Amino acid sequence: MKHKNIKRITGLLLALALAAASFSGCSGKGGGNGADSAGNTVDGANGESAGGDSGERAMGRFLEEEVDTGVVFGNIYDMKRLEDGTIRLIGADADNGSKGAWDSKDGGASWEQAYEFPKEIEDSGDGYSDYVVLSQDGQAACAYNRIGGDAITTELYLLDKDGKARKIPYELPKSEEHGDVANLMMGICFLGNEQILVQDISDIVYQVNTADGSVKHTYEFDGSGGTHQIYTAGSQMVVVTEAEVLLYNTESGEQLPAEETLQKCVTESGFIHAVDTTDAGESMYYLTSAGLYHYKFGGSLMEQMIDGEMNSLGAPAFYPIALAVLDEQNILVAANDENASSAMGISLLKFAYSAETPAKPDKELKVYSLYENRDLGQAISRFRKEHTDIYVNYQVAMSEENGMTLSDALKTLTTEIMAGKGPDVLVLDGMPVETYVEKGILKDISALLAGSEGNYFEDIIHAYQDKQGQICAVPARFKIPMIQAGSAWYTPGENFDSFTGKKDALAKLDAGAVIEKFWYTCGAAWRKDDGTLDETKITEFLTKLKNAYGEYDSSVEDNVHTSMGYAEEGANPRLEQIQKTSFSYGQFDLAFGRANVSIGLAGDFEYGMMNAVNEKLTDGDYGLMPGQAEHVFVPEMTLGISSKSAEPETAEEFVKFLLSPEGQKINQSGGFPVEKEVFTSCVDGHKYTEQSSMVMSAGAGISEDESLSYEMEPTPQDAIDKITNLAESLTAPAFRDDVIKETVAEQGMKVLKGEIQPQEATNAIMQAVNIYLAE
């Protein structure tokens, strides 16, 4: 009997334990801690996430402010905190073009010029200084490219603390790898105060004594991992590539064992852009796009001092030049920064630690986009700068790394929104905007546009306005489907029938890209009032395109297309897709006769290039791309606010910022701004006003002989008027439904390649699309 009771109690306890265990799976807090970027990283400056529900809020954060140096710098070469506490920078004054050193003795508050570069190293027709670096005792080393005859040779100069120059008796050896090409210095770096590390075009590093120019050690790398960037920390040389960090003992010239923690952190947080040390190389501070880190050599901890996500450090167009750690609470960063208030984009930022400021701002604004959007990333950075109380959490669903499909991304988004954890602001590019509006996912934001009549291209900004006057989605940018060709293939203003009636007009172009580009100008005409697609128009679309395309030549995809800086095939499918639909992608092929027309989506306007191509053609001209629908534009960076947003006012403020002239000015090639004045400033080429002597020479990449040269000059008024009128004439938003687009592209490509007939393709499209539309 006694045992029976024990058994019963044990059984009951077991049952309860089982029940408890089955529920424990639901009790975990999602999301993780968000820090720990280096596995064992200690996040020194950032504690709880914004809006976190923990009882005690972590305090302390570095706040950013732009330093007014009183000088407009055209460039900053290096900056150091010297042994005596002075902060010195080497820069170029944009007003008079002179280069020199500037000092600050009060932590960066005020600056005075210490000296101007002496005559020996002044920029002139004889040469120019390419790299200048500083040592801890205030000396500067300068790699001076001297132009003599047909060749350029690099000379190394040492400037003492007062700017007196002395040529270091050192000459770079001839590069074995580059044969007859003159060897040049591609980077220099002080090692202590008496040695300089010099990097040549073959990535070989020479450890040069400043006194006599003798070489103490030579370092060669195996060539893997791309360019090697060199830094020093005490007596160690730190060599950074995209993938690894190598350490060398400069006393012995030998490579040191790799440090796992450093390696891991760099792999996760990105390329190191600047390094500084305050303790003779015991530890180092370094900057990546993820923020500022502190690492003690030989240690197992990596301290993230500043989170790049909360300031300019993480902006896509922020390129750090130099880092100076004044003390543990004050840091200076010189950078090429597109958000800088300075006219030349060179800024000096001070990060000061504020113990009273919460580690993360109270408010969190979640911004979501399917694909990475550089314009948005840059805008977020500028918004953060002005709203230090708001943490903008930018989430990109589909990246190269995660390999997520569109369908999976949208399902995840649905789950998050319905769980009340969704984003506040959505960038709707690639999303079913109309479905979201219909389902009430998006909030009416028409009030944000009230009183702005006339400031924007009205038809574009109201692209998603419904019959009740509600606006739930607003394009912040747009692209224009454009065509450029000689008069034999294109007459400005001609329609789709006339254009596609010319056999071979589209010959030699990429079949997939042709379908996708014409999808934008034709798809908008396919929709019937009942929401279904017009079968006749799809067949007509495919038949006419096939006529204009002619016979498919399988060698085309290998031979055509310029390669001036475009992504390698398969390297980044999204980037590849954007490039293939871009207007500029085909301009070289057109100019050099490999294609009869250049068609695509134009998101910016480079008059010089446009004009140079026209001049190569017979009566070349450009205009709107013909299509079954007329006056079509492609909405880009379409913004919407979630109706379930936890921060609706902040979300509105952010959207308002993106549509403001300040937000619209940000241009990372994501499309034209919808604000008229900013649009004009984007196309008028005002940036070339004082650079009329500059000549742009662009090569096609296929043949060395093929290059287009044009002067970089302001756009003539008639060209500004023409492009503005084209933008003003746009009334119809392109049909942006990726499911239908993909189906059309798949079948359309088969038609152009001659694998199936247009009617067969139409049937396949209708079959797939009808189910989709019926859902």
Next chain:
Amino acid sequence: MRRKRNRQKKTHKSIRGFLWILPSFLGVTVFYLLPYADVVRRSFFGAVDNRFVGLDNYKMVIENTAFRLAVKNTFLFTLLCIPILIFLALLCAVALYKSKYGGIIKSAFLMPMALPAVSVALVWRILFHSQGLLNHWLAVVGIVGSDWMNTGNAFWILLVSYIWKNLGYDIVLWLAGLAGISTNIYEAARVDGAGERQCFFYITLPNLKPSLYTITVLSFLNSFKVFREAYLVAGDYPHESIYMMQHLFNNWFRSFSFDKMAAAAVMESVVLLALILLLQKAWDSAS
């Protein structure tokens, strides 16, 4: 007095029984019954605004052509593949039961079950693509191929694949049923002069009836899993002949159509429950 004690004993017993199933019951309640109740509630409300819409969602779903297509395909698939699968599995099981190599061959039949759906889908793609292996082989013998997964053939490919993958499982279930039949019955029948055929029809088949119910229900439920392969091969929008209920639910979820999803789920569950109950009743009355 004794009756009272008996009643008390019975009560204790039922409480004890209840306590034993309590953890499982709680799990079922939390993870199935309550969510299901919420689905039923949602089927009468708007998707995002939670506005009461009465039977509108049901009406919308019934009128939806994509829903009708999915229902038609799912029923057709189930009606065709389950009898074929059960029959084929029975034939194989009987043959294996008598074979001395039955054990080894049984394992071979089970192999497809061990293959991940992703691998199967990849093989399909290689095989049935318009420029895939099958068309290449056909071209070698002078036959013009087809874009198999984008024509009506897709349905038959899916059906064969389902049978190939589930045959082994059903064979094992049939073999278990066969093992449960006493050899004494066969011996007695043979003494009375019954041949192989009579033994099969008058002893084996009647004794396998309880197994048939289990196998039918399990095959029926497994038939829904064929969506995985169809999705992995052809994505969200496959050829219309293999557009199943799960495709529809999947796509509705993506487009926030929770209202339609809830109404369709309620209708589907009612139909499934009715079918299973009918099946059970038919068995009960037969036995």
